[in-house]
Amino acid sequence: MQKVLITGAASGLGRELALRFAKEGADICIADINSEGSTETLKLVEKAGGKGWTAYLDVTSEDQWNALRADVEERWGGLDVLINNAGVATGDRIDAGEWAWWEWIIDINLKGVALGCRTFTPVMKKQNSGYIMNTASLAGLMILPSMASYNVTKAGVIALSETMYYELHAYNIKVTALCPGFFRTNLNKT
Ligand SMILES: NC(=O)c1ccc[n+]([C@@H]2O[C@H](COP(=O)([O-])OP(=O)(O)OC[C@H]3O[C@@H](n4cnc5c(N)ncnc54)[C@H](O)[C@@H]3O)[C@@H](O)[C@H]2O)c1
Known part of the structure; x- marks a missing residue:
């Protein structure tokens, strides 16, 4: 059973990704600051045939990432x-x-992603396998006006992911940056 950790899985794209993995029968850690939304995602995951657990995680907190790594290692012994x-x-x-x-x-968008990668890369190196996907955006590739700070974070996530792709190849760890266009979620409500 694939062990999958998804941040921002209480809503929108993260929730949809969790449901997609659930259909493959994965075990999913739903990590988010929105505990109510995480619980709702867990219910949907179970309904879709997967299983999982929720974790409170503010991606900006190195301490919370370290605590989550300890939980994941205790529960799963590794991460796919x-x-x-x-x-x-x-x-x-x-x-x-x-x-x-x-x-x-x-x-959140840039340092939160880098922290997640820094926290779990050693786990994946140790097991000599793993897959990391970082959600960037088309906004990191095709620049729209009036969104400078957002565009910059997404371009940064692409640069980070490409760097890691080359760096981690030798450890059998694959890295992808996801660059979607616009779709309706709760993103404009935060
Ligand atoms: N919706 C779009 O059009 C679009 C397009 C391209 C990329 N994206 C990217 O997709 C990703 C998901 O966004 P979405 O559209 O599903 O939005 P969303 O608001 O529905 O979901 C984002 C989730 O991130 C969580 N979150 C926010 N700050 C957090 C923090 N500090 N720690 C932990 N969790 C936190 C929220 O609670 C929420 O559950 C984002 O990285 C976004 O930039 C979205």
Whole structure:
């Protein structure tokens, strides 16, 4: 049974990915700051034939990532698939909006992904296998105006993923950056 950890799985794309893995009969760790949404995803996962558990995780917290790694190792003894999907969005012009928005979105969308990768790469290296998928966006490749901080984080996730792709090849760890176009979720509500 594949052991899969998905961040941002309480809603939107993360939830859909969890349901897709559930259909393959995977065991899924649903990690999010939205505990209510995580519980709802778990119910749907079980209904779809998978199994799983929920974990409270703020992707910006190194301590929480370390605690989750300890949980995962105790429960599963390793990890097959890590999906760093949690993300938020901003819409701002370079000379408008709050500077704090830059700190906020970089912490979640970019540093949160890098932290997840740093936390679980040693686990995958040890087992000499694994797959990491980082949710970037088309916005990291084809730049739209009035979204500078968002675009920058997604371009950063693509650069991080490509770097890791080359770095981790020798350890039999595959790395992908997912770059979807626009689709309707709760992203504009945070
Ligand atoms: N919706 C789109 O059009 C679109 C397009 C391209 C890429 N994306 C990306 O897809 C990913 C998922 O977004 P979505 O559209 O499903 O949005 P969503 O808001 O429905 O889901 C995002 C999830 O991330 C969680 N989250 C937010 N901050 C967090 C944190 N600090 N720690 C842990 N979890 C946190 C939220 O609670 C939520 O469950 C994001 O990375 C987003 O940038 C979305």
